[in-house]
Amino acid sequence: MMSGQLGCPLILYKMGEIMNASVASRQESDRHEQKSWLKTLFARPExxxxxxxxxxxxxxxxxxxxxxxxxxxxxxxxxxxxxxxxxxxxxxxxxxxxxxxxxxxxxxxxxxxxxxxxxxxxxxxxxxxxxxxxxxxxxxxxxxxxxxxxxxxxxxxxxxxxxxxxxxxxxxxxxxxxxxxxxxxxxxxxxxxxxxxxxxxxxxxxxxxxxxxxxxxxxxxxxxxxxEIPDLKNIINLPGHGEIEREAAKALPEADLLALMKDVPADEIASIAERLAYTYERVADAKTDIIIAKGVKPLERALENAIESGNEFMVTTIQDKIANFSIAPVVPKTVTDADVARAYIDSISSARPVADFFGGDILQPLFDWLYFPIDWNTNNFGNQFASGLYxxxxxxxxxxxxxxxxxxxxxxxxxxxxxxxxxxxxxxxxxxxxxxxxxxxxxxxxxxxxxxxxxxxxxxxxxxxxxxxxxxxxxxxxxxxxxxxxxxxxxxxxxxxxxxxxxxxxxxxxxxxxxxxxxxxxxxxxxxxxxxxxxxxxxxxxxxxx
Amino acid sequence: MAKSPKQPLIETKDLVKKFGSFTALNGVSLKVYPGEVHALLGDNGAGKSTLIKLLSGVFAPTSGSISVEGKAVSFASPRNASDVGIGTVYQDLALNPLASVTRNFFLGRELTHFGGPFGLMKMNEMHRIAADEMAKIGINIADPEQAVGTMSGGQRQTLAIARAIYFGAKVLILDEPTSALGQRQQMEVLKTIRRVQKLGNIAIILITHNEIHARLIADRFTFLSLGEVIGSGTSEDLKGDDIKRLMAGGAEIGDLAKELAV
Incomplete structure (x- = not known):
């Protein structure tokens, strides 16, 4: 009966409306209210x-x-x-x-x-x-x-x-x-x-x-x-050596590697060298941080013990030591010509494009850029984290x-x-x-x-x-x-x-x-x-x- | 209302259809003129469905002939029938309720930019045509993207009829278009049929159980019983109880009353 009571004024209202607008002009499609874009968005199944x-x-x-x-x-x-x-x-x-x-x-x-x-x-x-x-x-x-x-x-x-x-x-x-x-x-x-x-x-x-x-x-x-399927996507065509797996190419004798770089343009060598220098620096920094962390850890443990035992002198001494803990920063490796050559080998594109298409990486330049110079794509050891997307x-x-x-x-x-x-x-x-x-x-x-x-x-x-x-x-x-x-x-x-x-x-x-x-x-x-x-x-x- | 008919748009002569030893149709002759609604009436099992299946190419007749605009035709498949201009709107309407009006309107005959099933559809043009064609026979759809499932029975019927006409139907076979609809929807469908009738160039075969609807809209009647024509005529020829009697398969109303009074 509730509905009846509630419905009454509604029906009267509707009737008034019908009297104003002729019944014939109302179409079936009028029953579909025009939706706003927001409503349409929320009505989407996704x-x-x-x-x-x-x-x-x-x-x-x-x-x-x-x-x-x-x-x-x-x-x-x-x-x-x-x-x-x-x-x-x-x-x-x-x-x-x-x-x-x-x-x-x-x-x-x-x-x-x-x-x-x-x-x-x-x-x-x-x-x-x-x-x-x-x-x-x-x-x-x-x-x-x-x-x-x-x-x-x-x-x-x-x-x-x-x-x-x-x-x-x-x-x-x-x-x-x-x-x-x-x-x-x-x-x-x-x-x-x-x-x-x-x-x-x-x-x-x-x-x-x-x-x-x-x-x-x-x-x-x-x-x-x-x-034991060869790493097909990493087979490259190396001048003077023919088709060779990337890892094997990098393991070539140093003389071969240096000979390889003779035909590479100077500015490319320079950019590779610059990147390697950056990497070595980052790695050295990371190493320094790790060594410091390692050195501080026993001191921190000692500090806890000192606090527990209530030895205030020891506490201040150890706190002092932690604050002043320092080591000589790790010296970055120097970039050798062989290193540049190996980095260059990494940058050569695959000789098996189909294998690379399915199993290789994409967007390497973007991820390189995120590492150098953006310094976001960096792991705890200072190296580049991800080489690209699968x-x-x-x-x-x-x-x-x-x-x-x-x-x-x-x-x-x-x-x-x-x-x-x-x-x-x-x-x-x-x-x-x-x-x-x-x-x-x-x-x-x-x-x-x-x-x-x-x-x-x-x-x-x-x-x-x-x-x-x-x-x-x-x-x-x-x-x-x-x-x-x-x-x-x-x-x-x-x-x-x-x-x-x-x-x-x-x-x-x-x-x-x-x-x-x-x-x-x-x-x-x-x-x-x-x-x-x-x-x-x-x-x-x-x-x-x- | 019937214009002076010159040539029937579709004509059948002595159509016979046997399923094994069972004779579903036994020599049915029919003439349908353009701009006319021809009501096909009869009880269940009278052979109405078999007749429309012959006309729409689902079955081939055992004997007899069908001619469209004076030319004899024979159909190997429903495709052939729609190619010569016979469009059938079945009771289930052949619509996909989950898809939009436009997608249903052009289902199987989509307009594409380049041929082949992978050609992009001309969506805007298809929306426009679907809306225009439905407006022609009386329904303005607000949104051609609306799913058919959200439309009323009458609107769906209109969609199916508009589709059949747009794709070249000269003869429109409507299989019980008013059954399973509410009163208002039934009237809407009859109005739609009337509008098609007024186009003047389309012959409509209306299969129905409903005597009142037939009387409201039809120009000509054919009554089937047990696979044979037991009566036919124009709306002027048939009066009062004639239609009732023929619909009941030829029995007198008095007999029916007697039967009921057991």
Missing amino acids: IGPVGVMLLLFGMLGYFSIPAGEFSLNPFAGEGFNALGIRNNLRVISQLTIIALGAGLLIIAGEFDLSIGSMIGFAGACMAMILRWGFSIIVPYLSFEGGLHIEFFTLIHIPDVSPLGAIGITLCFTLFFGWLQGFIVVKSGLPSFIVTLGGLFFLRGLTEVSLRSFNHRADQVKGATTVT SCVMISLILCMVCYVMLSKTQAGNWIYSTGGNITAAKANGVPTNKVKVSLFIFSAFCATIFAACQVFEVNTADAAKGNLKELEAIAAAVIGGIVMTGGFGTVVGIVVGAFIFGLAKEAFFYIPGIDGSFYRVFLGLVIIASALLNENIRKRIMGTI
């Missing part, structure tokens, strides 16, 4: 996740500031110093790469649970090709000396370039992606089941292949880890931009949304929904392969266990970023935000004092459920069911 992301950003920044120090600058702590940024962005970018593949597929209404296994498979495939070359081997039954399987090598290419290795791997992974998509659209089976099969199949295939083929000719059984940051950025344009600006994007939103409507309007789905399964496999390429070329090893559970992380990032599980709704910006939240949470909880690091999982679990509820709410609001 707003909640962006809030969580900023919270985590602040948490990571401030909790990682060492105890006892105070700073308003979140970049002062370990979380966002040069090395922190380098490492955090790497985790986030790698997750973004696979979350894009998983997310776009979910928008089209399907799942891919095989991403993690695909990463393991692609990594192992690429690493084996780089390590042992590429062979086509035909197994056959042999009856000589009892029935057993023999292998006949049809083709063997011993030396495959990084691009070749990636290309061959893509042939396999994209085929698997296509196959999974094909089975899903032709059979109508849930993609959950088909790709669950893919998850086990690919992981098993990776392990079996590694054990069968990943060994020397004189060994019988292979290992599930591929090691290349996967750039790759994920490229992928993000491509996906963003495709999803929100192109016809293909509209097809993806409609395939997930209402597949019968999409079909009735001539959208090739099967092609859309299969293409996105292939794209998901592509993203997994790119992820694997970044890992393999960065660390020069591969493991059959790589990528374990990554498919779930990718889906989690997509959900956190506002992708609706039933399809048809979500954005690339959301996926990126989801990946940021996932990556930041892991680091931020590590720094919270007195808390178990695994709490980040508890937190993420809650965030996932909260996000899913929020997404469902948005979906229902749009569908008009609430």
